[in-house]
Amino acid sequence: MSKIALVTGANKGLGFETARQLAEEGVTVLMASRNVEKGTEAVKKLKEEGLDVQFVQLEVTKEDEIDSLVKHIDSTYGKLDVLVNNAGIMHSGEPTGVNTAEIVKADVLKETFDVNFFSLVSLTQKMLPLLKKSESARIINVSSILGSNTVQSDETSPWSSIKPFAYNASKSALNSFTVHLAAALKDTNIKVNSAHPGWVKTDLGGKNAPLEAPEGAKTSVSLSSADFTGKFVHNGEEIAW
Numbered sequence: 001m002s003k004i005a006l007v008t009g010a011n012k013g014l015g016f017e018t019a020r021q022l023a024e025e026g027v028t029v030l031m032a033s034r035n036v037e038k039g040t041e042a043v044k045k046l047k048e049e050g051l052d053v054q055f056v057q058l059e060v061t062k063e064d065e066i067d068s069l070v071k072h073i074d075s076t077y078g079k080l081d082v083l084v085n086n087a088g089i090m091h092s093g094e095p096t097g098v099n100t101a102e103i104v105k106a107d108v109l110k111e112t113f114d115v116n117f118f119s120l121v122s123l124t125q126k127m128l129p130l131l132k133k134s135e136s137a138r139i140i141n142v143s144s145i146l147g148s149n150t151v152q153s154d155e156t157s158p159w160s161s162i163k164p165f166a167y168n169a170s171k172s173a174l175n176s177f178t179v180h181l182a183a184a185l186k187d188t189n190i191k192v193n194s195a196h197p198g199w200v201k202t203d204l205g206g207k208n209a210p211l212e213a214p215e216g217a218k219t220s221v222s223l224s225s226a227d228f229t230g231k232f233v234h235n236g237e238e239i240a241w
């Protein structure tokens with residue numbers, strides 16, 4: 001059986017491109033989207049390119065949808081080889097200054113952490129039994145250099161002026177999950193890494209970003225065959241946590 005990958009938030013942007021590039025490598029890709037119409041449309045596009053992709057519905061904050069998806073993957077494939085935790089949000093208003101650490105509202109923090117952190121931890125934990133059935137599994141947590149505390153505390157870094165607190169803190173927490181989970185799984189078949197895609201033109205990255213989505217997806221795709229664990233990586237280079 002070919003490798004099975006699950007990509008969350010795969011209907012557009014980096015998730016869509018990551019699904020395409022994994023499928024081009026011969027992987028069967030389950031493209032998760034919370035919206036049926038957008039998800040099936042995205043899958044249709046890649047199927048027309050001759051790629052082996054399937055639509056699965058997943059609003060990452062809904063535990064019942066996670067549970068149904070685990071059952072579906074178990075009964076259809078019996079394993080999962082690659083989990084790309086890609087779905088993410090940056091709250092509207094960020095990064096223009098309304099959500100700085102001084103003034104960010106609790107509901108913005110909660111909503112951001114729900115999608116970018118809590119749901120991701122829950123989904124990953126629930127997929128672990130299926131990942132353990134793979135000969136060699138990879139978890140890719142799509143993070144951001146903005147979540148690096150080393151970078152954020154370095155005033156000479158150009159990234160340190162970009163301080164949307166809810167988003168950045170949610171990615172720092174995600175990085176912590178990568179470090180802790182990689183350590184917990186170090187004697188298993190599962191490797192866990194964080195990816196920084198670069199600054200990429202998507203609905204989240206905005207029009208001024210220098211990279212296109214196919215370039216941005218490369219880091220996640222390369223981590224699907226990484227021979228290391230517990231690292232934070234962009235384009236093959238390690239980033240400080």
Ligand SMILES: NC(=O)c1ccc[n+]([C@@H]2O[C@H](COP(=O)([O-])OP(=O)(O)OC[C@H]3O[C@@H](n4cnc5c(N)ncnc54)[C@H](OP(=O)(O)O)[C@@H]3O)[C@@H](O)[C@H]2O)c1
Binds near residue numbers: 034196202
């Ligand atoms: N673009 C960049 O420059 C950049 C840089 C660093 C890191 N990243 C990270 O890369 C990842 C992908 O971002 P992107 O730039 O491709 O953004 P995007 O184009 O806005 O795509 C985000 C994807 O996540 C999905 N999503 C959001 N909330 C969800 C939820 N509750 N349940 C399920 N799916 C949900 C969206 O679905 P809908 O279409 O239904 O909203 C969409 O498919 C994110 O984790 C982001 O933080 C991006």
